[in-house]
Structures are given as C-alpha cells and as structure tokens.
Amino acid sequence: MTETIDDMIAFDLRDRGIRDERVLAAFRRVDRRNFVPQMDVHRAYDDRALILSHGQTISQPYMVALMTQALELKGTERVLEIGTGSGFQCGILSCLAREVCTVERIEYLATTAEDRLLALGFTNIRFKLGDGSMGWPEHAPYDRVIVTAACPAIPKALEEQLAEGGILVAPVGPPEGQNLIIERKRDGKLNRVQGGECIFVKLVGSQGYGQTDS
16 A cells, blocks of 8 residues: 555656656645545555546546646646546646646536535636537637546547647547557647557447447
C-alpha cells in the first residue's frame, strides 16, 4: 500500500515514465484522498482503480497521468472531458488548462463531482449532465479532448469538435480490454498512434456502447 503522495509520484508515476513536471505538480495539488470513497481513503495513493457508485471507477493514478501527459497541455487550452466520474481527472486538467468542459451521464456523480470541485476551489470548469459520446458542441471547438471510458470506436462527434492542431485521447476496444488511442488533427485529418493497453468502464451513449452491450 502506497502511503503518501510523494511515494505515489516517485514510484508509480515518475519511475514509470511520467516526465511532465506540470502534470506531476498537479498530482500534488489535487489530493486523490478527496475523491475516493470514504471506505477506501487508506488506498487513495495506491496505483489502482477504485470502485465508485453506479458501477463506475476512479482510474489508477498512472493511467490518469499517462493520459494527461499525452494531451501536452501548456495552460492555454480549452479541454473537453468525457466522463466526470469522481472529478479527480477533471481537477488535474483544471490545474493545467485554461478551461475544462466536463460531461457526465450519471446525475449523482455529476452533481457530487461539481460540488466537490467547487468546494476545493476549482473555478475554471463547466459541468454538463448528458450523453458524453455526443460531446458538448455549444463550446466547441476544443484544443484537447479526453475520454475516460471505453469506446467501441472514437465517436465522430468528438472528432468533429476537436480543433485543428488538437489532440484527442481515448481508450478504444471491447469492454474486456482496450488500447489507448492518441489522435492529432492536422489539416483536417486525424493521425492516430497507440499509447498502450488499458481497461476502462464502458462509454454508454448514442455513439458509444448501449446499456446492454457486453
């Protein structure tokens, strides 16, 4: 069991290839203890996903850091996050970008994450309850898009809302295991590379998985 933030950053993040110092600093500012269920506070700094309500999870710290680092945030970007969940990833993004627009389909998670993040002083976040697979077209285009749930394929709506020169990061594949996909939009075309294997809960929505898909 990892006992401190410094241990988590040193051994689970830095030693595994997370080199962006801004990302590492954000992990110090956004204490994961504030986002995990009370019964799991003693596991807050472990490099593992933890169960939330409604069958959802808070991702392992390394995967949050890996996806965040892949976004190459400099501080001027508007970011679209699909899947607010506990709000932990959203808090990390809030430290690194100009504005975060986050979409969550489960009302309980959406409202509790919003309350939590506002109470912690994060003021550059917009919250929406809805179908994340359709994005949030009212605030498009986005410099960065991050999807924190498994997609059968990257939703076309999200690719269309990505700005020229932007980066989109999403886990793509069947529920039993996905590949992390990183797309860059250049001259209106999407160039794709793989970022490694991962496992996320399903992205449920009109351009994601259906409620009964396995």
